[in-house]
Amino acid sequence: MTCMTTQPWYVDAFTADYLDVYAHRDGAAAAREAKGALSLLRFSRERERLLDLASGAGRHALAFTAERCRVTCFDLSSDLTRRARAAGLSTVRGDMRRLPFRDWGFDAVTCLFSSFGYFRAEHEHADTLREIARVLSPGGRVLLDLMDPDTVATTLVPQGVDMIGDLVVEVERSMTSDGRRVEKAIRLVRGDRCEKSWIESVRLFSGAELERLIDGAQLELLQTLGDYDGRAYVRGTTRRLVVLRKPR
Known part of the structure; x- marks a missing residue:
């Protein structure tokens, strides 16, 4: 979803x-x-x-x-x-x-x-x-x-999950194939419903x-x-x- x-x-x-x-x-x-x-x-x-x-x-x-x-x-x-x-x-x-x-x-x-x-x-x-x-x-x-860029490449944590009350924050991190951007996909989930998601790209x-x-x-x-x-x-x-x- x-x-x-x-x-x-x-x-x-x-x-x-x-x-x-x-x-x-x-x-x-x-x-x-x-x-x-x-x-x-x-x-x-x-x-x-x-x-x-x-x-x-x-x-x-x-x-x-x-x-x-x-x-x-x-x-x-x-x-x-x-x-x-x-x-x-x-x-x-x-x-x-x-x-x-x-x-x-x-x-x-x-x-x-x-x-x-x-x-x-x-x-x-x-x-x-x-x-x-x-x-x-x-x-x-x-x-x-x-x-x-090199610090990101060596320290990047690919996935993570946090809880804020009843809100689940799902995070996936990656670098683009050319190594020129770092991206973080964030999903805010409450129950079985995704309330919001976005991909940060820097x-x-x-x-x-x-x-x-x-x-x-x-x-x-x-x-x-x-x-x-x-x-x-x-x-x-x-x-x-x-x-x-x-x-x-």
């Missing part, structure tokens, strides 16, 4: 159900990651402006706010942006490929939790990074939290592909790190956090 829709997966996925599926991503983890992100960005809390792209319900933005940052949330999901506004966060809904902000409007941009790489067409990732560069002030910095960028995207957006690569504490990036072992800068 199937209960798939024909919308892009990121439209199907990021509704109120998403918050249940990823309930283990809690505020304590977000607080640690936010502090690490601000340190990696060398962010000045007193005078700089931060844009949190694909901010969802504002888990990291709330942590940035607790760190006395001026943060704007941006997300496509109507459900999640509604939650962010209800939490008191400054929130704008829209598409990251066409940011509704003026040039040089922010001093730093974050795109966390593997939120860069959702789109199918290759030019859409380039469009997104160019838009990030456009709204960034000269000398401003970007933090992209990306999956490392682009995995090689080092050379990422360099071309960065060059195309006229940004500079400052650092590649393995986690929010600033540990070294190790191919095949860690995540890949990249810090970029817009030239002055």
Whole structure:
């Protein structure tokens, strides 16, 4: 039995159900990651402006706010942006490929939790990074939290089942045959009825592909790190956090 829709997966996925599926991503983890992100960005809390792209319900933005940052949330999901506004966060809904902000409007941009790489067409990732560069002030910095392709290949857990009350969350994970995307099929089942399903699909960028995207957006690569504490990036072992800068 199937209960798939024909919308892009990121439209199907990021509704109120998403918050249940990823309930283990809690505020304590977000607080640690936010502090690490601000340190990696060398962010000045007193005078700089931060844009949190694909901010969802504002888990990291709330942590940035607790760190006395001026943060704007941006997300496509109507459900999640509604939650962010209800939490008191400054929130704008829209598409990251066409940011509704003026040039040089922010001093730093974050795109966390593997939120860069959702789109199918290759030019859409380039469009997104160019838009990030456009709204960034000269000398401003970007933090992209990306999956490392080799780490995914060696650590991928093919299947899993979780229970959330009487809701069964069935998960199947795989990489595409060309190794360029990681996909996660999620089914929400209650009793004998599938209530919802979707397939998350995120682009995995090689080092050379990422360099071309960065060059195309006229940004500079400052650092590649393995986690929010600033540990070294190790191919095949860690995540890949990249810090970029817009030239002055």
